[in-house]
Amino acid sequence: MANARKRDFFSLILLIVLLSDSYTTTAVEFELLKLVLQWPNSYCSLSKRPCRRKPLPSDFTIHGLWPDNRSWPLYNCQFDFDIPEVGDQKFRQKLDVIWPDLRLKRKRDPEQGFWITEWKRHGSCALPDISFIDYFTTATRLNKKFNIRDILGRGKLYPGDSYDLQQVESTLTKFIKKVTVVKCPNGFLTEVIVCFDPSGTSIIDCPGPYPCTYVTVNFPKAVKR
Numbered sequence: 001m002a003n004a005r006k007r008d009f010f011s012l013i014l015l016i017v018l019l020s021d022s023y024t025t026t027a028v029e030f031e032l033l034k035l036v037l038q039w040p041n042s043y044c045s046l047s048k049r050p051c052r053r054k055p056l057p058s059d060f061t062i063h064g065l066w067p068d069n070r071s072w073p074l075y076n077c078q079f080d081f082d083i084p085e086v087g088d089q090k091f092r093q094k095l096d097v098i099w100p101d102l103r104l105k106r107k108r109d110p111e112q113g114f115w116i117t118e119w120k121r122h123g124s125c126a127l128p129d130i131s132f133i134d135y136f137t138t139a140t141r142l143n144k145k146f147n148i149r150d151i152l153g154r155g156k157l158y159p160g161d162s163y164d165l166q167q168v169e170s171t172l173t174k175f176i177k178k179v180t181v182v183k184c185p186n187g188f189l190t191e192v193i194v195c196f197d198p199s200g201t202s203i204i205d206c207p208g209p210y211p212c213t214y215v216t217v218n219f220p221k222a223v224k225r
């Protein structure tokens with residue numbers, strides 16, 4: 001009798017251990033990662049604060065990495081630690097090339113404000129799966145997988161002209177093999193969003209909305225005001 005009870009007790013403990021383990025390992029709080037890339041000449045054509053970065057990068061640069069859910073947008077999630085530095089200075093210099101704050105001049109020790117704002121607004125929603133510093137290394141890794149300007153070029157879409165939105169979208173889909181999101185405020189091809197699974201292993205179709213409603217979009221070679 002005592003033994004049977006002991007066995008029940010241990011079975012119960014085992015069950016609790018198993019359950020809590022499955023909770024911790026399956027606790028992904030977001031469904032997808034959106035890598036948001038911007039075309040500097042478009043961004044700076046529209047930005048209210050002029051871009052002081054000279055020269056402007058001639059490739060798409062990172063705007064942010066946004067963990068998200070399909071049913072509702074995730075932003076400004078909770079966190080309970082003091083925000084550390086974004087890597088060391090060497091890492092920040094590298095990050096400043098692919099993820100620059102275009103409004104600011106280039107500096108030997110780049111300002112961290114843009115990255116930290118993006119992390120607070122979006123990156124914090126990937127905790128605890130993606131730590132503060134992993135957020136930036138993950139964005140760097142995902143950004144390396146393709147080059148939007150090259151992809152558009154393969155479809156004969158070069159900066160300095162206007163193109164049918166449909167042509168832009170089908171070129172992106174053809175080479176990325178998944179649906180992306182194009183953003184085109186005021187008719188400028190400003191952003192392309194590529195979506196990944198939560199672990200950042202595979203590219204997936206981006207869910208809507210697909211906000212660009214212009215028939216043709218301007219893909220400028222320089223800042224137009």
Ligand SMILES: *[C@@H]1O[C@H](CO)[C@@H](O)[C@H](O)[C@H]1NC(C)=O
Pocket residue numbers: 028029030031069074
């Ligand atoms: C996002 O969706 C997942 C289910 O896929 C859910 O577990 C999680 O709670 C959602 N996150 C938020 C913050 O609502």
